[in-house]
Amino acid sequence: MSSFLQDYTLRMVLGGVLALGIFSGALGSFAVLRRQSLLGDALSHAALPGIVLAFLLSGSRATGVLLLGAAIAGWLGTLAIRAMVRGRLTREDSALGIVLSVFFGLGLVLLTWAQRLPGAGKAGLDKFLFGQAATLVRSDVLLMCAIALPSLLLLVLFWKELKLLTFDAAYARALGLPVERVEALLTLLLVLAIVIGLQTVGVVLMSAMLIAPAAAARQWTDRLSRMVALAALAGALSGAGGVLLSSSAPRWPTGPAIVLCASLLVVASLLFAPHRGILWSWLRFRRNRRRLDEDLVLYHMLQMAQHHAGRLDHPHARRVIQSMTPRADVRPVLHSLEQAGWVRRREGDSWSLTSDGAERALSHRAERERPPS
Amino acid sequence: MNTHEIPALQVDDLTVAYRERPVLWDVDLRVPQGVLMAVVGPNGAGKTTLLKSVMGLVKPLAGRIQIHDRPAREQRRITAYVPQRNSVDWDFPTSVLDLVLMGTYGALGWFRRPGEAERERARGALRRVGLEDLEGRQISQLSGGQQQRAFLARALVQEAQIHFMDEPFQGVDATTERTIVELLKELRAAGKTVIVVHHDLQTVADYFDWVTLLNVRLIASGPVAEVFDEERLRLTYGGRLAFAATGGGSVAAQPVFGRLAPDEERKGS
Ligand SMILES: Nc1ncnc2c1ncn2[C@@H]1O[C@H](COP(=O)(O)OP(=O)(O)OP(=O)(O)O)[C@@H](O)[C@H]1O
Numbered sequence: 056m057s058s059f060l061q062d063y064t065l066r067m068v069l070g071g072v073l074a075l076g077i078f079s080g081a082l083g084s085f086a087v088l089r090r091q092s093l094l095g096d097a098l099s100h101a102a103l104p105g106i107v108l109a110f111l112l113s114g115s116r117a118t119g120v121l122l123l124g125a126a127i128a129g130w131l132g133t134l135a136i137r138a139m140v141r142g143r144l145t146r147e148d149s150a151l152g153i154v155l156s157v158f159f160g161l162g163l164v165l166l167t168w169a170q171r172l173p174g175a176g177k178a179g180l181d182k183f184l185f186g187q188a189a190t191l192v193r194s195d196v197l198l199m200c201a202i203a204l205p206s207l208l209l210l211v212l213f214w215k216e217l218k219l220l221t222f223d224a225a226y227a228r229a230l231g232l233p234v235e236r237v238e239a240l241l242t243l244l245l246v247l248a249i250v251i252g253l254q255t256v257g258v259v260l261m262s263a264m265l266i267a268p269a270a271a272a273r274q275w276t277d278r279l280s281r282m283v284a285l286a287a288l289a290g291a292l293s294g295a296g297g298v299l300l301s302s303s304a305p306r307w308p309t310g311p312a313i314v315l316c317a318s319l320l321v322v323a324s325l326l327f328a329p330h331r332g333i334l335w336s337w338l339r340f341r342r343n344r345r346r347l348d349e350d351l352v353l354y355h356m357l358q359m360a361q362h363h364a365g366r367l368d369h370p371h372a373r374r375v376i377q378s379m380t381p382r383a384d385v386r387p388v389l390h391s392l393e394q395a396g397w398v399r400r401r402e403g404d405s406w407s408l409t410s411d412g413a414e415r416a417l418s419h420r421a422e423r424e425r426p427p428s
Numbered sequence: 429m430n431t432h433e434i435p436a437l438q439v440d441d442l443t444v445a446y447r448e449r450p451v452l453w454d455v456d457l458r459v460p461q462g463v464l465m466a467v468v469g470p471n472g473a474g475k476t477t478l479l480k481s482v483m484g485l486v487k488p489l490a491g492r493i494q495i496h497d498r499p500a501r502e503q504r505r506i507t508a509y510v511p512q513r514n515s516v517d518w519d520f521p522t523s524v525l526d527l528v529l530m531g532t533y534g535a536l537g538w539f540r541r542p543g544e545a546e547r548e549r550a551r552g553a554l555r556r557v558g559l560e561d562l563e564g565r566q567i568s569q570l571s572g573g574q575q576q577r578a579f580l581a582r583a584l585v586q587e588a589q590i591h592f593m594d595e596p597f598q599g600v601d602a603t604t605e606r607t608i609v610e611l612l613k614e615l616r617a618a619g620k621t622v623i624v625v626h627h628d629l630q631t632v633a634d635y636f637d638w639v640t641l642l643n644v645r646l647i648a649s650g651p652v653a654e655v656f657d658e659e660r661l662r663l664t665y666g667g668r669l670a671f672a673a674t675g676g677g678s679v680a681a682q683p684v685f686g687r688l689a690p691d692e693e694r695k696g697s
């Protein structure tokens with residue numbers, strides 16, 4: 056492990072993916088809650104022509120220059136989407152689709168063309184398609200941090216405005232908040248989150264880094280602040296997990312490995328998160344149904360016992376009890392009632408209420424027969 | 429002090445269109461301070477649009493909107509808005525108290541977070557709507573009536589002078605309706621102006637002292653006793669009302685109205 060951390064490339068890659076995971080997880084939470092998952096996808100694809108044009112115009116392949124081009128193209132993409140929606144040309148989802156395909160198509164054409172230029176092959180522009188974490192150097196990581204840290208600070212400073220905009224934009228406007236400007240800030244942060252992931256994860260998979268950590272985090276909490284923090288954590292974990300995966304199985308590209316880890320987190324969260332998780336719901340459903348069956352069996356046993364001159368501990372054959380409860384197999388129900396001390400097993404396969412059980416059944420019956428208030 | 433001569437709300441020549449055809453046409457309205465006013469009219473009459481224009485949520489083609497004698501957009505601090513309940517995603521990760529605290533964001537200004545003082549006020553508002561026991565609950569776990577009351581509490585903490593509410597009685601039971609009506613009357617008693625989009629014609633005279641009848645154009649606006657009569661209602665709703673007048677001919681006599689066909693949408697252009 057220590058030799059792992061001493062490796063320069065790995066250290067750089069790890070630093071880069073952590074910055075990326077934290078920032079995209081936090082920002083992605085807002086995108087997911089505003090139902091703008093597609094926006095992230097459109098904007099990351101829209102960044103490609105910006106990268107290529109920046110290279111063509113400047114002749115430089117410095118990461119800063121290329122990412123600036125990506126940011127400008129992403130921003131133009133948002134303007135194009137806004138213009139189409141405002142001008143009532145199309146609905147928002149079509150506008151997103153149009154920007155995604157037009158910008159990305161243009162980007163691919165430019166990329167193919169640029170790579171045929173002499174000397175351009177070494178610029179490694181195609182790494183922005185699927186990302187190539189191994190190309191991260193110290194200055195790249197510093198640049199990523201220099202973008203991510205101030206952005207996170209802005210997120211904290213404008214927290215309540217961003218939260219209100221996300222929950223109820225109309226009310227925010229009615230309160231007199233400059234909604235357009237807050238919205239512009241949020242979009243800018245989203246574009247920046249995309250930009251810093253391009254070199255590592257690439258334009259094609261970047262939107263997964265926005266959506267997956269946020270979707271996973273949403274399962275675990277009902278508070279926005281915790282969701283954003285958990286999404287940042289999930290982003291960081293995915294990043295670290297992806298780096299580990301790809302370094303232990305060389306040939307695995309880091310970007311897809313990171314996205315794979317993030318997706319695993321989503322699946323695990325959907326299954327296992329308390330309250331909202333599928334497993335939890337299933338267990339709760341079973342528990343409720345079992346409790347219902349128990350009460351039903353107690354109730355029937357009470358009814359039958361009272362037919363026997365009110366002797367509450369009168370034993371009943373299991374088959375009789377079963378015949379009154381066709382919905383469920385009463386054997387496991389009787390066993391758990393026995394464990395709770397509410398029924399007792401008598402000779403043969405017959406059962407009777409204990410005094411505790413009779414008391415419980417009586418109070419339940421009173422509740423059942425009371426008219427709703 | 430003659431503050432009561434300054435109208436709470438004054439609307440001049442307001443025309444709003446989403447497409448070509450105006451949904452509000454040349455509306456002039458003058459609402460005095462301290463009244464509890466119902467805005468009634470058929471579906472698609474432009475009631476929500478009127479409220480949204482006042483709150484700056486839609487841009488009118490023409491017209492002037494003033495609150496307490498100043499342009500409405502300069503009066504956000506004293507204006508509170510209760511939107512229709514279904515206008516937000518109730519699965520948003522936040523608690524009831526947090527939702528109510530949003531009402532304090534306008535007065536807080538940039539960079540400041542709600543503190544203990546704001547939290548106390550939010551709790552007070554929750555008590556007034558009877559939700560004090562649910563402050564920690566996630567908002568998706570509220571019933572429809574509770575959501576409506578949470579929205580009301582959010583408007584209450586704004587401590588506004590004038591309140592605009594879009595169908596606060598929509599889908600609430602009789603008990604909740606009484607709670608809300610009591611609250612509206614309390615607001616009026618405290619000198620506030622309350623303007624409510626309302627659909628139940630039978631309760632207008634009971635709950636409100638002022639009424640605006642709207643159907644794209646303004647039909648009438650004034651004290652319920654003076655303008656809320658059969659003829660004007662016929663003008664507002666067209667021939668779609670079944671009247672069964674009770675009492676003998678006095679102006680204030682309350683007509684009993686048949687139910688409107690629900691969701692009878694006006695044909696859009
Ligand atoms: N965003 C919009 N775009 C286009 N048309 C709209 C929009 N919102 C409302 N309209 C139209 O404007 C008209 C007035 O709508 P509005 O919501 O103000 O009516 P309302 O009186 O509140 O009706 P309801 O009683 O059904 O709530 C309707 O014909 C409606 O179809």
Ligand SMILES: [Mg+2]
Nearest residue numbers: 475476477594
């Ligand atoms: Mg409406």
